Amino acid sequence: MLTRDRWIERASGLRHPAGVFLGGEFVQAEQSLPVFSPRANGLVAEVGAAGASQVDRAVLAARAAFGRWSRSGPRVRAAYLFRLAELIERDAESLALLISVEMGKPIREALDIEIPAVARTFRWYAELAGKEPGEVADTDPSALALVTRRPAGVVAAVTPWNFPLTMAAWKLAPALAAGNTVLLKPAEQSPLSALHLASLIAEAGFPDGVVSILNGPGPVTGAALGRHPGVDVLTFTGSTAVGREFLRYAADSNLKRVWLELGGKSxxxxxxxxxxxxxxxxxxxxxxxxxxxxxxxxxxxxxxxxxxxxxxxxxxxxxxxxxxxxxxxxxxxxxxxxxxxxxxxxxxxxxxxxxxxxxxxxxxxxxxxxxxxxxxxxxxxxxxxxxxxxxxxxxxxxxxxxxxxxxxxxxxxxxxxxxxxxxxxxxxxxxxxxxxxxxxxxxxxxxxxxxxSVPFGGIGLSGHGRDKSHHALDKFTDLTTTWIALP
Incomplete structure (x- = not known):
């Protein structure tokens, strides 16, 4: 573990990619987003922020990539997730430092708790890919009924600042393993670690459009994702008040499925x-x-x-x-x-x-x-x-x-x-x-x-649906019944 002085020295030289990560590359953003560090309660950076038109471009890129990615096969998808886990472990100190600077998490906890959990999550779902069996229903002998899981399509994931990369991994890993393409919108308070994650996704060689990371304010970028008719599933972790807004956005647009992991009073x-x-x-x-x-x-x-x-x-x-x-x-x-x-x-x-x-x-x-x-x-x-x-x-x-x-x-x-x-x-x-x-x-x-291996989520005002475990795949897959009449 580095000393405090060494961490401060490294923080003073922070660098981050420019723009937003859209369709497999960093592009110039429509807007800018100031980043404040609670450590000294001051501005530390400005990053790109996606507006409604860039959200639209990202959705189109995700839709175009979906067919190829969903048909690529679980072993192929798992290889990308394994590679991403390796890169996260390689850059553990840089990622931990960004988390500590942007949201104030103690550096030891960011490095010893959050980053290992992120890598484990991507590795766990890489191992799970392709291992969820289908079903053969017990029907009348005159028919054969097959029940199969299929990826839902384009997933929007909106994540909070308190565990910025852990929550991102909980959404990205199962959605990608199941064959979906994903648009990730991190909290506006914690965009720096997300941008570094985007650079690792690019380095891992994910096909263009499979993952886009769109920093931006909730009322702009988040709302555009919530309202977009090209988004099939939206998963959100955050406050109950914002969760209600996403349900309204879905009702007003294409009735997309909205999965909520909200607050608690445990x-x-x-x-x-x-x-x-x-x-x-x-x-x-x-x-x-x-x-x-x-x-x-x-x-x-x-x-x-x-x-x-x-x-x-x-x-x-x-x-x-x-x-x-x-x-x-x-x-x-x-x-x-x-x-x-x-x-x-x-x-x-x-x-x-x-x-x-x-x-x-x-x-x-x-x-x-x-x-x-x-x-x-x-x-x-x-x-x-x-x-x-x-x-x-x-x-x-x-x-x-x-x-x-x-x-x-x-x-x-x-x-x-x-x-x-x-x-x-x-x-x-x-x-x-x-x-x-x-x-x-x-x-x-x-x-x-x-x-x-165990599900996480709540009931009532704490939301519904589950992150982690094989149950997370329920959010990102559809069940298809194929009924075959036998001669």
């Missing part, structure tokens, strides 16, 4: 018989302070069994000191800044409102620039906005419960349904509670565990 339930209370408290701190709380799965609601509440809170306060905000280019930093002044103001408004409504500020609450400290609120009520709405910052709301029934009721008292966790040594409690929790993922005696 409950973390710790029972008095948790097998290791210290580990539970340490993990609860990580679950909310990792990535400065800017995670859809952040464990932002901590539900504590009353007998152990004080003990867990004391341990949590000790662990919060490990997440003191610092320079993201310092390898010792575990929590960097929030992504923008807008995000900082929104997080602070939630905290101030909660305190004004009677909550107790047990820890933190006052930012230093864009650096927001670990914040813990106690004495909150289940009906308060800070408990019900996604804050997307390092803010933990703590509630207590006395019975298993009350714990489940509190946990499910939300419109979101993305993730949850249960800490208990009682196998019966673990089974009963995990089955009753309304969430796409439930962790037992751990948090945020998993790999490429």
């Amino acid at each position: 409950p973390n339930l710790i029972f008095a018989d948790a097998p290791d209370l210290a580990a539970a408290a340490d993990t609860a701190a990580w679950a909310i302070f990792f990535n400065a709380g800017q995670m859809c799965t952040a464990g932002s609601r901590l539900l504590l069994h009353r007998p152990i509440a004080e003990e867990v809170l004391a341990r949590l306060a000790e662990r919060a000191a490990d997440y003191r905000p610092g320079d993201p280019l310092d390898p010792t930093t575990r929590m960097g800044p929030l992504v923008s002044a807008k995000q900082r103001d929104a997080v602070r408004a939630h905290v101030d409102q909660a305190v004004g409504e009677g909550a107790e500020l047990a820890l933190g609450g006052t930012p230093d620039g864009l650096y927001f400290p670990p914040t813990v609120l106690t004495g909150v009520r289940p009906d308060q906005p800070v408990v019900r709405e996604e804050v997307f910052g390092p803010v933990l709301s703590v509630l207590t419960f006395d019975t298993e029934e009350q714990a489940v009721e509190l946990a499910n008292d939300t419109g979101y349904g993305l993730a949850a966790a249960v800490w208990t040594a009682d196998l019966g409690v673990a089974h009963r509670v995990s089955r009753r929790l309304r969430a796409g993922t439930v962790w037992v005696n751990c948090y945020e565990e998993g790999d490429e």
